[in-house]
Amino acid sequence: MATFAKSTFSASIYAASRPTYPPELFQHILEYHRKGTTGQPGPRFDHAVDLGCGTGQATRPLKGVFKRVTCVDPSAGMLEKAKEILNREDTKEALGAASSFTFHQAGAEDLSQVIPESGTVDLLIAAQACHWFNWKKVWPETHRILRKGGSAAFWVYGEFQLPEYPSTAPLITAYSQGTDPNSTTSVGAHFQRPGRTMLERLLVDVPSPGSVLGTHSEKGDLTDFRRVYFSGSHEIPEPYSKLKGTYIYPVMMRASWTWLDLLHYLRTWSALHSYHERFPDDLEREDDSRFLDQDMEDARSRNIDGTVIRGGDISIRFWKDARAIAQRGLVRGHASGIAGSTVERKSGLLDNVEIEWPVSLLLTRKA
Template sequence: MATFAKKTFNASVYSSFRPTYPRVLFNDILDFHRKDSLEPLWDRAVDLGCGTGQATTQLVEHFSSVVGIDPSQSMIEAAQAKNQAQGLSFRQGTSEGLSAIIPDDSVDLVISAQASHWFDWDKVWPETSRILRKGGTAAFWIYAEFRLPQYPFVTPLITAYTQGKDPSTSVGPYFERPGRTILENMLTDVPNPTQMESVLKQRGGLAQFERRYYSGQHYPTHLPPPSPTQVRPVEMRTSIRWRDLLGYFRTWSALQNFHERFPEDLDRVDERFPEDKLGEALDQNLKASQVDIDVGGGDIAVRFWKDLRDEVKNHGGKYGVDESVLVEWPIALLLAKKL
């Protein structure tokens, strides 16, 4: 998490190339909010670790007031510049210390998207319970390692790059722990709040808790299998250009940490695919705010990207920088309710 707070972190690139969350996910969260509550309230929602506001903005149509909170000032500034909807605001702060920002019993929905693996749960669950009104809901989710479902034969390359132990050929050693481990474990390390003394002693507390996995058949094999009722189809998928997949790799915190350790890696050259070009300034099909990505150079992210394309090329697949590739991510979702 500390990586995203650094002044060198590029929030614009992060905003442009991080994947968006599926509508099904929000629908399921809102259905859970309606469940077992005769009159669910829709006044205030809070997004913890909001980043540039990608998930925060999805709540505006449902709640009168939406607040995004993030410890990184650069993220907050990017969110404020990008999102101007009425009733939407952003504040700098931590998820563990909300008392100066959010009063007791004042929130109807608390969410966190791709940030909860950084939380100190001994503090966040009690804070969540404190700020929620009776009938309020908490929904925290992460997405784990990406897959290219059209090309399953590249999965070993992905695993080697993201989980390998060699610090010169893999970014695995440069992910911040234990946050990355909690993400890889699909939030199974997060404690059940209904069994925590610090939550139980609060008035009301959190009385319901569920774990859901939008992973289909691709739930991580290193974890104990979930019950069939917890598993849902993969919903988070998108078709993007190969060059935009490289843009996504550029947003990884581990890559920023790798380049701090090996700055000379940025000067390396990889001569494979000499036909690659930066492309026109912006494709007309892209959003006006989209940042086009430089496909030159030969740093570790480019080498991994070209390794994937090499393998796809060898199997007769589409590998051109402006050709599309389908990408999907499994999601782990935690749901809790204050009754």
């Protein structure tokens, strides 16, 4: 994705402020891989590949499971951060517990220079990257590099929600999915599309491997294609929730962050980065005074640099809009049990807020 490749984009801040994937997600993927296909070679754990590895967040759970892991990303900055994190963690591992990592700057559509040998990969993954892929090229490459019995798992997490405060949902949607490039309340038009749209629609627009490849009977097929949604009440566009090979489970990706953590996350968005490239004056706005005095006091009490919460740019305004709604809004599952009741909720800088993301996972294996 173009924004992440720019020298002005901070891979370090990105790595520190993004949500982490739950262990249950990798358990689901590895169980699928271990199951294999009846009558085919059993699954192996020699070589895994992480496409669009970013800072290596999804690579870490592969350590100690696969003998070697190939990390691929088009951004040199992201690769350097992944190399730093993974190699640093490797030195803390007991001898023999760590995997061997290699790093390559490349896209997902042509891996001929990275993995020239066909049929040598046991597990291929892509986390929060596959919505940018050209699937007419990625499915053939997936078919080429997987060995028989190998598996592929591609996933994204969609729009975040604050489940305790459902009344914030329209605000979040307007901020992240607005279409006016000159808006002062939305960064939606500054996401790179159609990739972002595919993410928002939880990958329902990704074609099945069979529709792209047809049949490769002499070299094996990509079979047992599944669309798995850990989405709970998050809406999956119809009729996709009812298609064959679709599995729907409760939400599994959650975080309990402070409101300050949420602000840091918002500032990692590529759309915000692009918005401020177009409207740099937005960063010069006067302080948004809402919550500010108490926020500064809270920051001083924890030796937090107060400059991170000052200002009045579009991300600060949205963040404080959400806090204001949460402070006065309806609370799902409030203990009073009174329908329509309102309560005063904590929305201070260091108060916790529950966040959840729907996850869409595509699975297939080579038979």
